[in-house]
Amino acid sequence: MSAPMPEPKAKISIRDLTMAYGSYVVMSDLNFDIQSRDIFVIxxxxxxxKSTLLRHLIGLREPAKGTVFYDGENFTTAEPDEREKFIRRFGVMYQSGALWSSLTLAENIALPLEEFTSMTPKAVRELVSYKLALVGLSGYEDYYPSQVSGGMNKRAGIARAMALDPDILFLDEPGAGLDPLSSRRLDDLILRLRDSLGSTVVIVTHELASIFAIANNSVFLDTETRTLGAVGNPSELKDHSDNPNVRRFLNRGKESAVTSP
Amino acid sequence: MIQREALSPPKVSWAQDGQAVVMTLTGDWLREGPALALEAEPPQHWPERYETGELGEFDSTLPAFLLAHLRSVEAVKDKEPSLLGLPDNLRGLMELALAVPERSDAKGQSDDDSDIKELGKMTLRAWAGIRATVEFVGESVLSFGRFFAGKARFRNSDFWLTLQECGIEALPIVSLISFLIGLILAFVGNVQLTNFGANIFVADLVGIAMVREMGVVMTGIIMSGRTGASFAAHIGSMKANEEIDALKTFGLNPFDFLVLPRLLALLLMMPILTIYANIVGILGGMLVGFFVGIPPVLYWNETLLSVDLTTASLGVFKSFFFAVAIAISGCMQGMRAGNSSAAVGQATTRAVVTSITAIIVLDSAFAAIFTILDI
Incomplete structure (x- = not known):
């Protein structure tokens, strides 16, 4: 690549990304943009x-080929010190919540605050209570992750991801394993947080109800061709995507009546 | 189970009908029924049609047999095996089973490699293991450097908690084991030395053996099983639960955060525990001495005469190395554990095995070095 590429303008830009485990290529040549304030579904x-792509975006795995840009700055080739600055702007919720099991919910959220800010212990406590209140867990400060339900763990995971008021929130399967009502409440929570905090949200999920409820943009990874299947608003892709795999996925296997040319 | 009058044995036969192969299925195909006896070699073509007029009852054995048979025959490209003539429920099951083709590379994962290839893989694995260990030790040194530069981040409470776990909470077991070791040494020594009428030298024997070797080695082995295993299990399950990834995405170095406090705590506690074990072991020997007629004062003075400062410091000197070996193997196996609960168990086992091996190997090396240096 000798010609200087134009600096991508989007919040997150993925260029020619190929992901592989050793010689096994998972996905190749991904190209898409995530705009600021998007709720973007993978x-x-x-x-x-899907989760592998997320791990590439947050730097836990190195791409086999290609680049990830944040606000036009190259994340993939950044030095460890610079990379830490990028990472400081992320909030990540993992599939299982991944709360530190030896710490209480409050300590989990307080840890990044204690490490990276000079807040007084009192201010930290107040902020922790506020973050827990945002996700509906007021009063659970002193519970350990093993003492609360899976849904609460996930919500606490979101609270911890938001601890440092991140610019970009990454959520790995937030709705998986939750009952429909809790899943719905989580969707509402994500929408409200985006609207009031103005962060960009990237979600990995395959729950159609959530996808249609919250996403305004999405990327579909096609297992058959091992590359990107479609990019766009899932409600539109549902009926108008050129890719039959995308339509099948979004219609739970039933081909939609309207097929675009 | 419902008793049936008589089960007829399952039978299958093939007949050539022009170009087409017709497969005839008869009898009852049941798990508890008579087994299938193949009378003829199956043909190398998919049957075009099935005769099931005399088919009795069947359970999963029949579709299982059919699937295995259809898969054993070379697949015809772009052609689905015909299911013509099968009863509706059986056809439904077969359609379901054949809907997704067998993934050919999934089966290839079983190892039917030649011995030489296996040997090569083993060598590569061993080499990778050595490299990983060296890398881990290097990381620890860097982390130590960051600690002295004041740049390493970890929670102080983590450090104090580990200090408590590998210090004061280990005291009872260390006391018991070293007391008994002192006792055993004294008994064995006394039996031999009494023959020469020199049983006062039991004190020398117990003192030197405890302080040079037994105290530090036994403490090391106890700590491997106690603390090393707990490090591996704790860090390993954090890994399985993505907690380590969570640290990384907050920009916290998991090495500084998890390994460093454990390494420091063990480095601090191992020498103290070793000194303590030495003293308790000598007390054990003194008890035996008392029963075989050596007054404690005499025993104590004899011990002081035989154990000089150089001898006493050898064990303590070694304990620092053992501490590093235990902490590193425990933390390394934890960090390298896979992402499942079974992997955590394996990591714990490996941690204990590596650290005990490392302790014994290091101790032999030290024995050789001290002999050469004539200490």
Whole structure:
């Protein structure tokens, strides 16, 4: 690549990204942009590499090829020191919540605050209570992650991800394993947080109800072709995507009546 | 189970009908029924049609047999096996089973490699293991450097908690084991030395053996099983639960955060525990001495005469190295554990095995070095 590429303008830009485990290529040549304040969904069948893509975006895995840009700045080739600055702007919720099990919910959220800010212990406590209140967990400060339910763990995980008021929130399967009502409440929570905090949200999920309820943009990873299947608003892709796999996925296997040319 | 009058044995036969193969299925195909006896070699073509007029009852054995048979025959490209003539419920099951083709590379994961290839893989694995260990030790040194530069981040409470776990909470077991070791040494020594009428030298024997070797080695082994295993299990399950990833995405170095406080705590506690174990072991020997007629004062003075400062410091000197070995193998196996609960168990086992091996190997090396240096 000798010609200087134009600096991407979007919040997150993925260029020619190829992901591989050793010689096994999971997905190749991904190209898409995530705009500021998007609720962006990464969707696709089980095992297609959705979570792997997320791990590439947050720097836990190195791409086999290609680049990830944040606000036009190259994240992939950044030095460890610079990379830490990028990472400081992320909030990540993992599939299982991944709360530190030896700490209480409050300590989990307080830890990044204690490490990275000079707040007084009192201010930290107040901020922790506020973050827990935002996700509906007031009063659970002193519970350990093993003492609360899976849904509460996930919500606490979101609270911890928001501890440092991140610019970009990454959520890995927030709705998985939750009952429909809790899942719905989580969707509302995500929408409200985006609207009031103005962060960009990137979600990995394959729950159609959530996808249509919250996403305004999405990428579909196609297991068959091992590359990107479609990019766009899922409600539109549902009926008007050129890719039959995308339509099938979004219609739970039923081909939609309207097929675009 | 419902008793049936008589089960007819399952049978299958093939007949050539022009170009087409017709497969005839008869009898009852049941798990508890008579087994299938193949009378003829199956043909190398998919049957075009099935005769099931005399098919009795069947359970999963029949579709299982059919699937295995259809898969054993070379697949015809772009052609689905015909299911013509099968009863509706059986056809439904077969359609379901054949809907997704067998993933050919999924089966290839079983190892039917030649011995030489296996040997090569083992060598590569061993080499990778050595490299990983060296890398881990290097990381620890860097982390130590960051600690002295005041740049390493970890929670102080983590450090104090580990200090408590590998210090004061280990005292009872260390006391018991070293007391008994002192006792055993004294008994064995006394039996031999009494033959020469020199049983006062039991004190020398117990003192030197405890302080040079037994105290530090036994403490090391106890700490491997106690603390090393707990490090591996704790860090390993954090890994399985993505908690380490969570640290990374907050920009916290998991090495500084998890390994460093454990390494420091063990480095601090191992020498103290070793000194303590030495003293308790000598007390054990003194008790035996008392029963075989060596007054404690005499025993104590004899011990002081035989154990000089150089000898006493050898064990303590070694304990620092053992502390590093235990902490590193425990933390390393934890950090390298896979992402499942079974992997945590394996990591714990490996941690204990590596650290005990490392302790014994290091101790032998020290024994050789001290002999050469004539200490």
């Amino acid at each position: 969707m696709g069948g089980s095992g297609c590499g």
